[in-house]
Amino acid sequence: MVKAVIDIGSSSLKCSIARLEQGKITILDDLNLVTKLGAELAVSGNIGTASMDRNIQALREIQASCARHQVEEVLCVGAETLRKAGDAAIFQDRVHNELGWELRILSSDEEARLSFQASASMAPDDALALVIDSGGGSTEFTFGTGGKIREKHSLPLGAMVLTSRFIHSDPASPDDRAELKRHIGAALQAAFPAPEQAFAIACGGSATSLASVSLALPAFDALRIHGLQLAESEIARQVELYASLDNAARQDIIGLRKDRADIILAGAVLLQEILRHFNLAEVTVSTYGLRHALLV
Numbered sequence: 001m002v003k004a005v006i007d008i009g010s011s012s013l014k015c016s017i018a019r020l021e022q023g024k025i026t027i028l029d030d031l032n033l034v035t036k037l038g039a040e041l042a043v044s045g046n047i048g049t050a051s052m053d054r055n056i057q058a059l060r061e062i063q064a065s066c067a068r069h070q071v072e073e074v075l076c077v078g079a080e081t082l083r084k085a086g087d088a089a090i091f092q093d094r095v096h097n098e099l100g101w102e103l104r105i106l107s108s109d110e111e112a113r114l115s116f117q118a119s120a121s122m123a124p125d126d127a128l129a130l131v132i133d134s135g136g137g138s139t140e141f142t143f144g145t146g147g148k149i150r151e152k153h154s155l156p157l158g159a160m161v162l163t164s165r166f167i168h169s170d171p172a173s174p175d176d177r178a179e180l181k182r183h184i185g186a187a188l189q190a191a192f193p194a195p196e197q198a199f200a201i202a203c204g205g206s207a208t209s210l211a212s213v214s215l216a217l218p219a220f221d222a223l224r225i226h227g228l229q230l231a232e233s234e235i236a237r238q239v240e241l242y243a244s245l246d247n248a249a250r251q252d253i254i255g256l257r258k259d260r261a262d263i264i265l266a267g268a269v270l271l272q273e274i275l276r277h278f279n280l281a282e283v284t285v286s287t288y289g290l291r292h293a294l295l296v
Contacts, residue, residue, distance in 0.1 A: 001019070001020050001021070001072055001073070002017065002018070002019050002020075002028065002069055002070055002071050002072055003017075003018060003020055003071060003072065003073045004016065004017045004018075004062075004069075004073070004074045004075070005075045005076075005077070005292075005294045005295050006062060006074065006075070006076040006077070006291070007077055007078075007079075007290060007291045008037060008055065008059075008076065008077070008078040008079075008082070008103070009037070009078075009079060009080070009136055009137075010036075010037055010038035010041070010080050010081040010135050010136030010137030010138070010158055010160055010161070011034060011035075011036055011038065011135060011136025011137075011158070011159060011160045011205055011263065012032055012033060012034045012035060012036075012136070012205055013031075013033045013034075013035045013055060013058050013059070013062070014030075014031065014032050014033075014289060014291055015030070015031040015062045015065070015066075016029075016030050016031075016291045016292060016295060017029040017030075017031075017065065017066065017069050017071060018295050020295070025295055025296065028069050029065055029069060030222065031061075031062060031065060032205075033058045033061070033062075034205075034257065034259035035051075035055045035058045036051065036054070036136070036160060037051055037054075037055050037078075037081050037082075037091075037136075038051075038080070038081035038085070038136050038137045038158075038160055038161065039051055039160065039164075041081055041084060041085055041137065042161050042164040042165055043164065045084075045085065045086050046085050046086045046087045047081065047085045047087050047091055048087075052087075052090070052091050052094060055091075056094060056095070056098055056099070059095065059099055059101075060099070074101055075104075075294055076095065076101045076102065076103045077103070077104050077105070077106050077291075077294070078103055078104070078105050078106065079105070079106050079108075079111045079135065079137075080108075080111075080136070080137035080138040080156075080158065081136070081137050082103075082105045083105060083106075083107075083108070084137070088105065091103070092105075106290075108138070108140065108154035109152065111133070111140055111154070111290060112131075112133070112140040112141075112142045112149075112153075112154060113142070113149060113152070114290035114293040114294060115133035115140055115142060115203060115289060115290050115293070116129075116131045116142040116144055116149055116152070117147075118203070118286070118288040118289055118290060118292045118293040119131050119133075119201045119203050119286040119288050120142075120144055120147055120201070121147065122201050122227065122286060123201060124199060125146055126145070126146075127145070127198070127199040128143060128144075128145055128150075128196060128197070128198040128199065129143065129145065129198060129199050129201065130143055130198035130199065130200045130201065130278070131144075131201045131286075132202045132203070132204075132207075132271075132274060132283070133202075133203050133204050133289070133290075134158065134159065134202065134203075134204040134205075134206050134207065134267065134270060134271065135158050135159075135204050135205070136158045136159055136160035136161065136205075136263070137156065137158040137161050138154055138155060138157065138158050138161075139154070139155050139157045139274075140152065140153070140154050141153045141154075141191070143196075143198065153191050153192075155187055155188075156187075157184060157187055157270055158270075159205070159206050159266045159267030159270065160263050160266075162180060162183075162184070162266040162267075162269075162270060163262065163263045163265070163266040165183075166179055166180040166183065166266065167180070167265065170246045170247050171243060171244060171245060171246050172243055172265055177265075177269065180266060184269065184270055184273040184274075185273055185276075185277065188273065188274065188277040189277070192277065192278070195277055195278045195279065196278075197278075197279070199284070200274075200278065200280050200282075200283040200284065201283065201284045201285075201286050202230070202271060202283045202284070202285055202286065203285070203287070203288060203289055204289070205260060205267070206267025206268065206270065206271060207230070207271060207283070208220075208222075208225055208287055209255075209256055209257065209260050209264055210230055210234075210235060210238055210267075210268060210271065210285075211225045211228045211230055211285040212225060212256065213238055213253060213254070213256050214228070214230060214234050214238070214255070215228070216254045216255050217254070217255045218254060218255075220257070222287040225285055225287050226285065226286060226287040226288070227284060227285070227286075228284070229282045229284055229285075230283050230285055231281065231282045232272070232276075232280065232281055232282060235268060235271055235275065236272060238268050239265070239268045239269055239272055241253070242264055242265040242268055243265055247262050250262075250264065250265075271283070
């Protein structure tokens with residue numbers, strides 16, 4: 001049986017198409033489109049017509065891929081932007097009426113649990129695992145040991161929302177960067193006043209983009225990125241690189257998708273501040289996301 005899971009995030013739309021046969025899952029296609037559903041959320045509190053149109057068009061492309069692979073069942077889910085947007089129900093209705101899919105909005109607890117299930121196995125069995133799933137609108141922090149969740153937190157820290165709120169010039173000014181760091185640091189301190197040592201795993205577009213740039217990959221390669229250990233020093237190098245360039249110049253960086261160039265600085269600073277707060281020298285990158293857990 002061929003099934004597909006679509007994850008509509010604040011920044012990107014991801015779809016995994018897989019064949020399920022006798023308990024074995026074979027990925028046939030893994031699509032990632034930067035559609036920025038939550039681009040207007042911080043300003044208006046809504047998705048807005050233009051963003052809806054952009055995402056519906058991308059979903060039509062996904063639907064065509066599903067048809068080519070003869071997908072028999074589609075599960076479509078959304079998270080942070082759809083939890084918060086005042087017009088989320090309108091978008092849900094459009095997905096149903098124009099594509100025939102029911103769009104389920106995950107709670108923050110469900111989102112964290114699924115992300116943890118997808119990536120926690122990368123940690124040693126006896127280690128406290130911390131899965132950091134950072135999207136465009138929020139970041140989920142999930143702690144657990146031996147595959148069992150101990151606690152989870154969702155913070156409104158995402159690359160797109162942080163860019164919209166704190167990056168006011170291109171390139172970003174020193175004052176913009178300083179205020180961004182202060183905001184992230186204060187949020188982390190309030191949520192985790194006594195951070196524990198943990199084996200950290202980072203997933204989401206910012207982490208995988210940093211990994212791709214560190215390897216100077218001409219095209220995204222999930223097999224090479226998955227499991228890469230990203231050192232704090234490498235993240236710091238990339239933060240300085242992105243801060244020194246304007247958006248047009250960042251689009252020429254090898255390994256970085258052009259459609260992520262405008263939000264990559266905030267995403268990199270966020271990961272840098274997370275490592276600093278938890279006193280981590282490195283983080284292991286995962287290309288798995290909640291859609292992989294939902295396939296299982």
